[in-house]
Amino acid sequence: MIPVTTFSGRKVALFGLGGSGLATAHALVAGGAEVTVWDDNPDSVEKAAAAGLVTADLRGIDWAAQAALVLSPGVPLTHPKPHWSVDLAHAAGVEIIGDIELFVRERRAQAPDCPFIAITGTNGKSTTTALIAHILRVSGRDTQLGGNIGTAILTLDPPKAGRFYVVECSSYQIDLAPTIDPTAGILLNLTPDHLDRHGTMQHYAEVKERLVAGSRTAIVGIDDSYCSLIAERIERAGVGVRRISRRSVLADGFYAEAGCIIQAKGGATTIVADLAGIDTLKGAHNAQNAAAAIAACLSVGLTVEEVRAGLKSFPGLKHRMQPVGRQGPIVFVNDSKATNAEAAAPALSSYERIFWIAGGLPKAGGITSLAPLFGHIVKAYLIGEAAAEFAATLGEAVPYEISGTLDRAVAHAAHDAIQDGAPSAVMLSPACASFDQFKNFEIRGETFVSLVAELDGVSMLVEPNKGT
Numbered sequence: 001m002i003p004v005t006t007f008s009g010r011k012v013a014l015f016g017l018g019g020s021g022l023a024t025a026h027a028l029v030a031g032g033a034e035v036t037v038w039d040d041n042p043d044s045v046e047k048a049a050a051a052g053l054v055t056a057d058l059r060g061i062d063w064a065a066q067a068a069l070v071l072s073p074g075v076p077l078t079h080p081k082p083h084w085s086v087d088l089a090h091a092a093g094v095e096i097i098g099d100i101e102l103f104v105r106e107r108r109a110q111a112p113d114c115p116f117i118a119i120t121g122t123n124g125k126s127t128t129t130a131l132i133a134h135i136l137r138v139s140g141r142d143t144q145l146g147g148n149i150g151t152a153i154l155t156l157d158p159p160k161a162g163r164f165y166v167v168e169c170s171s172y173q174i175d176l177a178p179t180i181d182p183t184a185g186i187l188l189n190l191t192p193d194h195l196d197r198h199g200t201m202q203h204y205a206e207v208k209e210r211l212v213a214g215s216r217t218a219i220v221g222i223d224d225s226y227c228s229l230i231a232e233r234i235e236r237a238g239v240g241v242r243r244i245s246r247r248s249v250l251a252d253g254f255y256a257e258a259g260c261i262i263q264a265k266g267g268a269t270t271i272v273a274d275l276a277g278i279d280t281l282k283g284a285h286n287a288q289n290a291a292a293a294i295a296a297c298l299s300v301g302l303t304v305e306e307v308r309a310g311l312k313s314f315p316g317l318k319h320r321m322q323p324v325g326r327q328g329p330i331v332f333v334n335d336s337k338a339t340n341a342e343a344a345a346p347a348l349s350s351y352e353r354i355f356w357i358a359g360g361l362p363k364a365g366g367i368t369s370l371a372p373l374f375g376h377i378v379k380a381y382l383i384g385e386a387a388a389e390f391a392a393t394l395g396e397a398v399p400y401e402i403s404g405t406l407d408r409a410v411a412h413a414a415h416d417a418i419q420d421g422a423p424s425a426v427m428l429s430p431a432c433a434s435f436d437q438f439k440n441f442e443i444r445g446e447t448f449v450s451l452v453a454e455l456d457g458v459s460m461l462v463e464p465n466k467g468t
Contacts, residue, residue: 001027002154006105008032011065013058013094015085016072017044020152024070024099025053027154031106036061038085058085063092071096073172079199098176100169103153105179111159115300118147118180119292120169120211121188121221125149128188128289129168130317131281135297135310136164148173164300171198171207178210184296185215188288190226205230215239217299219292223247242295246288254295256287261294272304273311279323279331280316283350315462319445321347325458330417332452335429336445341369344431348373353424355379355413357406360432360444362386367393367431374398378424379416381409385436406437406444410451414458426452 004027014025017039025048028035037048038058049055069089076083077096089096107116119129126149133145144156147167157163167182174180175198190205198204205226212218213234218241220231235241243253250264254272261273272294275281281290290311297307316322318334325332333351338344340363348354348370358367359382366389380400382390387402394400403409406428413426428448430441438444446465453464 001030002103002106002156002158004028004031004033004102004106004154006031006102006109007067010034010067011036012068012070013038013061013063013066013085013089014070015039015058015083016075017041017048018072018074020099020154021072022048022051022053023152023155024102026051027099027102028070029053058088063088063094066092066094069094069096070102071098071176073098073170073176076197077172077175078203079197096176097178098173099152099154100147100167100173100177100180103165103167104177104181107159107165108181111161111163114159114161114163114165115183116165116167116181117184117186117296117300118167118169118182118211118215119186119188119296120171120174120208121186122191124188124285124289124292125168125170127286127317127320128186128292129166131289131293131311131314132296133166134314135293135302135307136166138310138313139302139306141302169211171204174211175207179214180211181214182211182216184217184219184299185212186219186292186296187212187227187230188221188292189224191224201226209234212241213237213239217242219244219295219299221245221288221292222250222253223288242299244288244291244295246284246291254291256284256291259287261287261291263294273308275311278311278314280314280321281311282321283346285346286321286350319441321350322445322462324449324462325452325455325460327414327418327455327458329421329423330414331425332414332458333425333427333429334445334448335427336434336441336448338429338431339363339433339441341365341367341431344429345370345373347427347429348376351425351427352376353378353422355381355417355424355426357381357383357403357409357413357426357428357448358431359383359386359390360430360434360438361436362389362432366390370431371397378420379413381413383409383430383437384432386432390431406447407451410448410455414452414455 011034014037136143142163146153148170149168222228245255259276319337322334335347381403434441434444450464
């Protein structure tokens with residue numbers, strides 16, 4: 001835990017008692033703050049009280065005495081309308097912050113020079129975050145990984161000299177972190193997302209920009225117009241910018257070309273890393289993730305050799321294009337996190353021949369947008385409620401069977417791939433939610449791994465029910 005000493009002896013109101021909210025409340029109490037917590041869910045309030053926290057409806061507290069409102073990132077700050085706790089804090093002139101802001105203040109107070117790498121963007125955040133943390137750990141650095149990737153930041157070990165922090169930041173978290181100041185800040189890309197919470201694409205982009213604008217070194221993907229303009233704007237403001245691209249050759253920065261990441265600087269180019277043969281970093285989208293990770297790691301003092309070693313041993317992010325087993329030229333890939341067509345596209349574009357397991361609870365639009373990638377699919381094995389709809393979309397373009405269940409799909413796809421004999425992937429990339437047959441995509445993915453492990457002759461790359 002990171003005790004939040006920067007609010008020691010002061011009163012703090014906290015709203016939102018999910019996992020990160022409870023962790024934040026305990027960190028504030030450990031640091032000496034007088035904390036009052038609340039939630040709109042009575043069960044959450046009861047759980048907090050049982051954990052020894054002071055609970056009270058924030059509508060009845062003395063707001064003039066509060067030093068801050070600490071808000072869960074899941075609670076609306078501005079759109080579609082501010083939560084009632086936000087209105088009360090605004091009326092009293094009380095600042096509204098989140099757990100990332102508490103961390104950055106504590107870091108400045110305790111160990112301002114300890115490296116802090118923050119990652120944001122619409123897509124690729126989690127893979128890039130996990131990749132950077134892996135490279136640092138393989139190099140022997142004391143590495144703390146947290147934030148939006150699933151570990152509440154204030155549950156990490158306290159800041160100290162030589163300790164590296166790698167933190168994934170959502171737009172909601174950045175919106176509650178007005179003084180975020182990473183050693184290296186990464187903005188991967190921007191496409192319309194979360195507009196129900198930010199109102200407009202412009203506001204969404206402005207929130208994301210804050211992370212790199214406050215960075216000592218800003219690493220910005222310039223393959224979309226929003227990020228390209230952000231890079232120019234913050235560079236004019238005096239921020240050191242390192243541009244990355246998966247599509248364009250850069251005169252200065254890191255870019256992908258022919259499966260390699262190349263650094264251009266001072267008129268010279270250097271191949272920093274060759275991604276060929278690294279199954280966990282297949283695809284153009286992963287080239288961008290790798291370029292960002294390389295730029296970040298070099299900026300905080302790692303050598304090129306240390307970075308290369310980390311890239312080669314990266315096990316991948318669980319449930320995202322995760323190679324889990326092999327049999328001869330066949331690789332089994334767990335991409336259960338692909339819960340819609342857009343999310344499935346990177347995996348389908350990264351392998352030339354795919355025995356594709358798809359289906360579940362369908363999302364609006366189905367898989368029509370994936371039609372340009374149908375040429376990569378040798379055969380589809382359709383499961384769940386979406387099976388009939390997906391079959392109609394595939395039509396005569398792709399051979400398919402309606403397998404119905406995941407166990408049948410895995411068995412049939414594996415048999416057909418092995419009989420085929422050519423290098424290919426048996427891939428679970430459902431393009432659907434899991435809720436018709438599984439509680440969540442994680443359980444769906446773990447079930448896939450277990451089914452692969454039961455196949456004869458498969459060498460597992462991960463342990464069933466543990467993944468990476």
